[in-house]
Amino acid sequence: MSGLVIEVSVTPSYRIDESNDSESRYVFSYTVTVQNKSPHSVQLMARYWKITQGSGDCQEVRGKGVVGQQPLIGPGQSFRYTSRAILQTPVGVMEGAYTLLDTSTQRAFEVVISPFRLAAPMQLH
Template identity: 75%
Template sequence: MTQPTGTAPAEEIFVDVVPTFREEESSAGESRYVFSYTVTIHNRSAHSVQLLARHWKITQGSGKVQEVRGKGVVGQQPLIGPGQTFRYTSRAILDGPVGVMEGAYTCIETATQRPFEVTIAPFRLANPSQVH
């Protein structure tokens, strides 16, 4: 797929997230609910992009909001070529069985060094035994 002239690189970067409740690491008695989430970033543009930073907003079921910012993901600032994907798994620890995460990646198009942001749509973190 070629990138049409004038299209923002973010429009051709797609992010899929699959969350998983980690029952064996969680403890309701300690108000500790652990979730892993596997992120797959698809570069459908004609240009290489590099992920430089992340910003996550985690909203707990209680309404408490936590923001996490940092360089790269899982200790890397991956370079993702045209047509390539990058996948990683990370974790979030909540104080209740339900929450929502959303965020953005700050990237650059390597050929032009033009920065852009890729929005990560909200996704639900929930203990499967919850009826919400």
């Protein structure tokens, strides 16, 4: 797959308004930007996430596309979306991969998403 350069960046955010410490419910949103720095269009076909709680428990999520879409991303374009994860611990880690399709060759390829930390801010009482 020479010439295909896809960059994925993630910005997580703690959702204090949706979280509840006494119920062990910690909600995080994360905004993902997929940048196509390739000369060809690509289509985001599937996602895989591994979510590791602070307790060490893991959950895997697989599915078609992202947020109900399988976006086509043209050369030099980017696609941005926001989703969320609900943890039972105030800290965790997410990592994963996207399966994309090179529309010029109809070949699928994978882009790894580096681990990123989900952490609620420490609150003093």
